Amino acid sequence: xxxxxxxxxxxxxxxxxxxxxxxxxxxxxxxxxxxxxxxxxxxxxxxxxxxxxxxxxxxxxxxxxxxxxxxxxxxxxxxxxxxxxxxxxxxxxxxxxxxxxxxxxxxxxx
Amino acid sequence: xxxxxxxxxxxxxxxxxxxxxxxxxxxxxxxxxxxxxxxxxxxxxxxxxxxxxxxxxxxxxxxxxxxxxxxxxxxxxxxxxxxxxxxxxxxxxxxxxxxxxxxxxxxxxxxxx
Numbered sequence: 001x002x003x004x005x006x007x008x009x010x011x012x013x014x015x016x017x018x019x020x021x022x023x024x025x026x027x028x029x030x031x032x033x034x035x036x037x038x039x040x041x042x043x044x045x046x047x048x049x050x051x052x053x054x055x056x057x058x059x060x061x062x063x064x065x066x067x068x069x070x071x072x073x074x075x076x077x078x079x080x081x082x083x084x085x086x087x088x089x090x091x092x093x094x095x096x097x098x099x100x101x102x103x104x105x106x107x108x109x110x
Numbered sequence: 111x112x113x114x115x116x117x118x119x120x121x122x123x124x125x126x127x128x129x130x131x132x133x134x135x136x137x138x139x140x141x142x143x144x145x146x147x148x149x150x151x152x153x154x155x156x157x158x159x160x161x162x163x164x165x166x167x168x169x170x171x172x173x174x175x176x177x178x179x180x181x182x183x184x185x186x187x188x189x190x191x192x193x194x195x196x197x198x199x200x201x202x203x204x205x206x207x208x209x210x211x212x213x214x215x216x217x218x219x220x221x222x223x
Contacts, residue, residue: 042217
């Protein structure tokens with residue numbers, strides 16, 4: 001069974017810190033790996049999508065990497081801000097069916 | 111361009127009642143899907159559609175029906191609601207012709223008593 005695991009489940013950091021969120025998946029035959037942000041009571045906002053042929057994608061302070069051979073992806077957030085506080089979800093795209101991890105709940109303290 | 115819209119935002123049902131969750135997208139995507147989100151379980155795929163008239167089951171399809179008569183709309187029907195269907199339901203649209211990104215609606219929070 002295809003599974004996606006996110007570690008840690010929760011993370012609390014002081015403002016300004018650089019941080020890394022981890023995602024591991026069991027199936028190397030993925031199409032894409034997508035990172036989402038979810039604020040409490042809200043829907044999912046797509047942050048970055050890495051195609052299977054790519055190694056990384058960057059958007060502003062966010063950088064996501066993909067290593068298919070080891071089944072891992074990381075989301076790097078530089079110079080974290082209180083506004084970054086949210087739950088971050090990674091999803092493995094298997095033929096356009098997304099398989100989600102349980103998320104990392106991030107709190108950035110002022 | 112509204113993206114993905116879902117109605118209603120909140121709904122309370124009694125066991126055995128039926129209802130339809132509405133989802134619409136204005137991005138001309140062929141692919142649409144429904145997920146449910148439960149604490150500790152993450153999001154799980156219920157049903158998906160690769161185009162008008164074509165639907166298929168996801169990981170947790172039991173108790174739900176779907177149909178796709180137009181590209182824009184993809185309603186999810188609960189035939190006889192059960193407490194186990196208490197959840198937050200998200201509709202997704204995409205990928206499209208020019209992007210692999212899937213876009214999610216704001217969700218419907220459903221409680222079955």
